[in-house]
Amino acid sequence: MKWTKTLIQTLRDNPQDAEIDSHKLLMRAGICRKTAAGLFTFMPLGMRSLKKIEQIVREEMDAAGASEILMPALQPSELWRKTGRWDAMGANMFRLKDRAERDMAMGPTAEEEVTDLMTNIISSYRQLPLNVYQIQTKFRDETRPRFGLMRSKEFIMKDGYSFDVDAEAADKTYWTMYRAYERIFARCGLKATPVQADGGDMGDSMTHEFHALADAGEDAIAFCDGCGYAANTEKAERVCNPVFGKVDAPVEEVHTPNAKTIDQVAAFMGLDGSAFVKSLVYLADGEPVMVCVPGDRDVNEVKLRRYLGAKSVTLADYALVRDVSGAGVGSVGPVKPLKADVRIVADIGLKGASGCIVGANKDDYHLKNVDLDRDAKIAGYADLVIVREGDVCAKCGKKITIRRGIEVGQVFKLGTKYTKAFNTVYKDENAAETLCVMGCYGVGVSRTLQAVIEQSHDKDGIIWPSSVAPYQVVIENLDPSVEEVTKVADELEAELVRRGVDVIVDDREERPGVKFKDADLIGFPVRVVVGAKGLAGGGVEVKRRDEDKSKTRIVPVADAAAEIVRSL
RNA sequence: CGGAGCGUAGCGCAGUCUGGUAGCGCGUUUGCUUCGGGAGCAAAAGGCCGUGGGUUCAAAUCCCACCGCUCCGACCA
Numbered sequence: 001m002k003w004t005k006t007l008i009q010t011l012r013d014n015p016q017d018a019e020i021d022s023h024k025l026l027m028r029a030g031i032c033r034k035t036a037a038g039l040f041t042f043m044p045l046g047m048r049s050l051k052k053i054e055q056i057v058r059e060e061m062d063a064a065g066a067s068e069i070l071m072p073a074l075q076p077s078e079l080w081r082k083t084g085r086w087d088a089m090g091a092n093m094f095r096l097k098d099r100a101e102r103d104m105a106m107g108p109t110a111e112e113e114v115t116d117l118m119t120n121i122i123s124s125y126r127q128l129p130l131n132v133y134q135i136q137t138k139f140r141d142e143t144r145p146r147f148g149l150m151r152s153k154e155f156i157m158k159d160g161y162s163f164d165v166d167a168e169a170a171d172k173t174y175w176t177m178y179r180a181y182e183r184i185f186a187r188c189g190l191k192a193t194p195v196q197a198d199g200g201d202m203g204d205s206m207t208h209e210f211h212a213l214a215d216a217g218e219d220a221i222a223f224c225d226g227c228g229y230a231a232n233t234e235k236a237e238r239v240c241n242p243v244f245g246k247v248d249a250p251v252e253e254v255h256t257p258n259a260k261t262i263d264q265v266a267a268f269m270g271l272d273g274s275a276f277v278k279s280l281v282y283l284a285d286g287e288p289v290m291v292c293v294p295g296d297r298d299v300n301e302v303k304l305r306r307y308l309g310a311k312s313v314t315l316a317d318y319a320l321v322r323d324v325s326g327a328g329v330g331s332v333g334p335v336k337p338l339k340a341d342v343r344i345v346a347d348i349g350l351k352g353a354s355g356c357i358v359g360a361n362k363d364d365y366h367l368k369n370v371d372l373d374r375d376a377k378i379a380g381y382a383d384l385v386i387v388r389e390g391d392v393c394a395k396c397g398k399k400i401t402i403r404r405g406i407e408v409g410q411v412f413k414l415g416t417k418y419t420k421a422f423n424t425v426y427k428d429e430n431a432a433e434t435l436c437v438m439g440c441y442g443v444g445v446s447r448t449l450q451a452v453i454e455q456s457h458d459k460d461g462i463i464w465p466s467s468v469a470p471y472q473v474v475i476e477n478l479d480p481s482v483e484e485v486t487k488v489a490d491e492l493e494a495e496l497v498r499r500g501v502d503v504i505v506d507d508r509e510e511r512p513g514v515k516f517k518d519a520d521l522i523g524f525p526v527r528v529v530v531g532a533k534g535l536a537g538g539g540v541e542v543k544r545r546d547e548d549k550s551k552t553r554i555v556p557v558a559d560a561a562a563e564i565v566r567s568l
Numbered sequence: 569c570g571g572a573g574c575g576u577a578g579c580g581c582a583g584u585c586u587g588g589u590a591g592c593g594c595g596u597u598u599g600c601u602u603c604g605g606g607a608g609c610a611a612a613a614g615g616c617c618g619u620g621g622g623u624u625c626a627a628a629u630c631c632c633a634c635c636g637c638u639c640c641g642a643c644c645a
């Protein structure tokens with residue numbers, strides 16, 4: 001390919017709306033253009049990388065026993081109503097009506113669609129297991145699209161779905177997919193780490209997320225160096241050894257005017273937030289519950305929901321808080337008098353808490369010298385807060401560290417959640433109808449593209465891994481008007497094409513500096529310089545993008561192709 | 569959804585406070601000189617100053633509404 005024949009538009013300046021390096025480079029290197037908030041056009045370079053990532057995904061999925069299909073992105077509402085997700089998806093789903101006023105959705109995912117499909121196909125155990133996937137545009141009406149392709153309203157995802165005869169077979173499929181994902185990301189040149197995560201809306205069973213570790217990542221991941229435990233902080237478990245000494249003093253009321261938050265009360269009293277008990281009123285499936293956590297920590301609603309065995313937990317509104325506590329937000333506590341009798345649960349960090357400060361259930365008052373065992377009726381203790389740096393690992397007792405990651409993939413065990421809703425059954429050997437057990441597996445294809453850039457760039461631009469680079473090699477023809485130089489460049493191109501190398505010749509009439517800057521910015525893995533000066537001096541120059549200038553090799557034209565292939 | 573900021577040439581920005589001929593850098597076009605790390609000189613093209621309304625002799629500038637974009641937050645008591 002000749003540079004002047006394709007469309008490569010690089011930018012000198014960073015676009016003003018880009019925040020993180022990979023987003024800036026996406027725009028500057030001419031990979032993408034923004035169409036509107038959260039919507040992007042892939043330019044030829046981006047398209048090439050995207051297709052390479054897709055191809056890697058295809059090869060690994062196929063090798064793992066899955067078959068590619070393509071389902072509509074436009075989905076009828078009936079499918080979503082069957083599982084209750086038409087309502088549950090809320091504002092995240094793009095909805096529209098067709099001319100007959102039928103409700104439709106622009107698919108954010110396709111569990112319903114694929115399950116409906118398979119329900120009509122599967123009849124016998126002989127057909128199972130089945131594993132299908134598609135690479136398709138997905139739509140999510142994100143509240144806040146951000147960071148380019150990382151969080152956009154329209155994105156490309158590989159979504160795969162497996163149907164097995166039972167949980168054991170599904171488990172086997174799950175780990176097959178897990179290993180396929182490890183290979184996919186490795187082949188994309190991405191350092192992606194599997195971490196345990198919460199099932200969220202998708203089901204309550206086991207799931208791993210694959211995270212590309214990067215400071216710009218939107219998720220926080222808890223790692224234990226001791227045992228290798230890795231989990232999203234929404235899931236990560238900790239143990240706690242409370243360090244409260246017994247304070248045997250009577251409870252005392254303190255006037256704390258105009259102090260609503262823990263920070264404000266703590267500042268008012270000249271104390272640290274950890275001296276407080278934060279008491280929150282939640283609605284768990286409509287039932288009010290008081291949740292107490294150390295004053296300097298945040299409730300993990302996922303853990304809370306699980307502990308309570310509830311379908312949903314939401315923070316109570318102000319009116320309900322007053323109904324329960326008798327006081328307004330800011331003065332709520334677990335110690336009586338409470339206006340209403342509620343179940344009180346507490347974080348394990350409060351076990352044996354003594355000498356602490358709680359809301360008095362009386363506006364603008366707190367209580368000090370509170371001993372939870374003595375003064376409150378806690379129904380149970382559990383790990384209910386979001387882990388943070390320095391917490392103690394629940395598996396091995398070592399310290400947890402927190403790092404940030406970009407979620408590029410996820411594998412789920414779905415169980416029978418969807419097959420039950422659609423009655424996806426097969427007949428077993430005894431002709432008994434049995435529900436299929438499902439799994440689902442997603443790769444954020446466009447997000448992976450950006451994650452690669454986020455993990456692999458320097459001050460001059462992108463450093464593409466060879467496997468997903470738009471072109472593996474750029475031949476810089478420094479003197480396109482000199483016939484001999486152009487001949488060498490073009491012949492080298494032809495030779496590389498013969499050897500199966502993806503190559504582009506920069507044949508622009510530009511000054512060398514401009515061409516070098518662009519080559520570095522776009523980040524072709526190998527750069528070959530062909531110029532009149534170099535040819536006179538004995539050959540062409542070969543340099544890898546990730547090498548320093550001092551590593552440049554001068555090789556005779558005859559050996560160039562071999563040297564380039566070696567450099568890849 | 570709440571708060572803040574922004575919207576002027578393809579890109580990055582100044583000008584807005586204090587109303588009076590729409591500017592700068594990059595990019596683009598042409599010419600000459602340059603030519604191994606984003607060249608120099610000269611000339612040129614390119615703007616409904618986000619949209620609509622209002623105030624005024626006069627609006628990029630002041631007022632109102634709307635649209636779009638970006639950031640922060642979204643109830644942790």
